[in-house]
Amino acid sequence: MKRLNFWNMLENIKHKEETVIMDREILGIDHGNRQMKTANTAFLSTVTQNKVKTSNLSQILEFKGKYYSIGGSREDVDTKVDKTVDDDYYILTLASLAAELKARGKNQAAVRLATGLPPRWYESQMKAFRKYLGRERELCFRYQGEEFNVYLEGVSVYMQGFAAITDILAETQGKSCLLVDIGGGTVDGVPIENMRPSGAQPIIDNNGTIKCISNVNEVLMAEFGEKAKPYIIETIMRTGTYAGDEMYLRVIRRELNKYTEYIYNLIKKHGYNLHLEKIIFMGGGASIMQNFGDNEGKDVICIPDIHANARGYEETLKSIWKARQNMAG
Numbered sequence: 001m002k003r004l005n006f007w008n009m010l011e012n013i014k015h016k017e018e019t020v021i022m023d024r025e026i027l028g029i030d031h032g033n034r035q036m037k038t039a040n041t042a043f044l045s046t047v048t049q050n051k052v053k054t055s056n057l058s059q060i061l062e063f064k065g066k067y068y069s070i071g072g073s074r075e076d077v078d079t080k081v082d083k084t085v086d087d088d089y090y091i092l093t094l095a096s097l098a099a100e101l102k103a104r105g106k107n108q109a110a111v112r113l114a115t116g117l118p119p120r121w122y123e124s125q126m127k128a129f130r131k132y133l134g135r136e137r138e139l140c141f142r143y144q145g146e147e148f149n150v151y152l153e154g155v156s157v158y159m160q161g162f163a164a165i166t167d168i169l170a171e172t173q174g175k176s177c178l179l180v181d182i183g184g185g186t187v188d189g190v191p192i193e194n195m196r197p198s199g200a201q202p203i204i205d206n207n208g209t210i211k212c213i214s215n216v217n218e219v220l221m222a223e224f225g226e227k228a229k230p231y232i233i234e235t236i237m238r239t240g241t242y243a244g245d246e247m248y249l250r251v252i253r254r255e256l257n258k259y260t261e262y263i264y265n266l267i268k269k270h271g272y273n274l275h276l277e278k279i280i281f282m283g284g285g286a287s288i289m290q291n292f293g294d295n296e297g298k299d300v301i302c303i304p305d306i307h308a309n310a311r312g313y314e315e316t317l318k319s320i321w322k323a324r325q326n327m328a329g
Contacts, residue, residue: 022151025109026321028313029096030116030160030306033079034184034210034284036092038100039311043071045184047088047095057145061095070095070143079185079210082125084132093133097150098143108149112321114313116160118181118188119197120204130155156317161190161282162197164312168280168301169195177278178203178267181309182285184210189267203270207262209237209285216255223251237284238304240291253292260293274298282308 030037036045043059050067054060061068068091083089093113101109113133117125134155141148161181169177169192177192180203189203213234217227228248236242236252263285264274272279275297281289282303289295290302305311 022108022110023106024112024153025101025104025106026112026114026314026317027097027100027109028114028310028317029093029100030309030313031083031089031092032184032284033186033208035306036096037307037310038096038103039307039314040103041096041099042306043095043099045089045092046070046072047091048072060144061091061098062142063091063094064141068095079206079208081121084125084128090132090135094139094141095143097139098141098146098148101148101150102143102146107146110151110153112153112317113155114158114317115155116158116163116309116313118160118183118186119162119190119202120186120188122157122159126157130157156313156320158313158316159190159197160309161188162192162312163316164282164303164308165280166312166315168303172278175278176276177280178272179280179282180263180267182263182281182283182288183208184284187263187266187285189270201270203266205266209234209283209288212237212256212259212285212288215259216252219255220248220251224248228252237291238287256288256292260289263289264293 028039032045034045035042048069050060050069053062053067054069059070061070070092080089097111097113101107115129115133116122117129134152137152139148139150139152161179165179172192173195179190179192181188181190185206185208187203187205187208191198191200191202213230216233220227224247232242232244233252236249237256240253242249267279268274278299278301280301280303282305284306286302287304289300290304293300
């Protein structure tokens with residue numbers, strides 16, 4: 001692909017001696033420790049490089065002559081404080097681009113990527129993460145046997161969680177709020193005043209849903225000598241129920257209830273009054289708070305949609321571009 005100025009290339013891009021019209025897409029990706037999420041797709045944040053090309057191309061990404069298996073088992077999921085330490089999250093980003101573009105009925109586009117980082121790492125890692133994701137502009141790769149061509153126009157990095165609750169914040173003017181993003185690896189609380197992060201000390205905790213699942217299985221092993229597959233525990237987290245032996249389900253529900261008590265105690269320990277301040281839960285753990293938390297008498301909003309961050313990143317970037325266009329006349 002011949003390198004051209006982005007704005008001039010949209011209508012006329014030369015590729016393999018053919019004229020190709022590329023649509024412009026604003027695409028949000030939530031780089032979670034447990035799952036990669038876009039506005040319409042999600043898969044486990046695991047990647048393994050294969051030594052040889054496999055005959056089954058399901059979940060296989062081919063990039064620069066190498067083959068990667070995407071989205072392995074839940075037991076393979078690990079937590080990374082710095083996602084730029086290796087190429088795993090770069091490869092996972094390519095898979096996310098392909099999955100979301102396919103969901104939109106496309107296999108090529110000029111993309112402005114919108115993503116985010118947890119509040120605790122935002123200031124220190126934002127520049128490095130943007131450089132890491134934007135290191136190549138012209139991307140050609142195959143995913144699940146289908147070819148994708150992406151021109152990466154740029155990368156924007158926002159504070160995780162905050163970008164997803166703009167509409168809710170508009171209804172909280174004059175009220176002190178705490179945004180609590182319960183992710184796979186971490187729990188991050190952002191104090192909010194007058195609809196903006198207040199600058200006060202955030203809540204930082206490493207007991208996300210991965211640790212919660214591990215704790216549940218430790219208790220099951222101690223009481224019954226058997227564990228539950230993470231998928232089963234996640235289903236109970238998300239729905240509150242599962243078709244199985246009630247003896248096991250009772251223990252799982254009890255431990256999930258204990259986890260919500262831990263989260264509320266964590267909030268109180270940081271000086272927040274659960275009966276006077278609005279608490280907004282989001283991330284994969286928001287469903288646990290919704291289904292198992294003692295929420296009575298508290299001003300609580302739960303956003304269990306795992307796509308909320310990715311969609312929030314997109315909407316934030318769209319608003320910025322719209323404002324710039326209006327200013328330009």
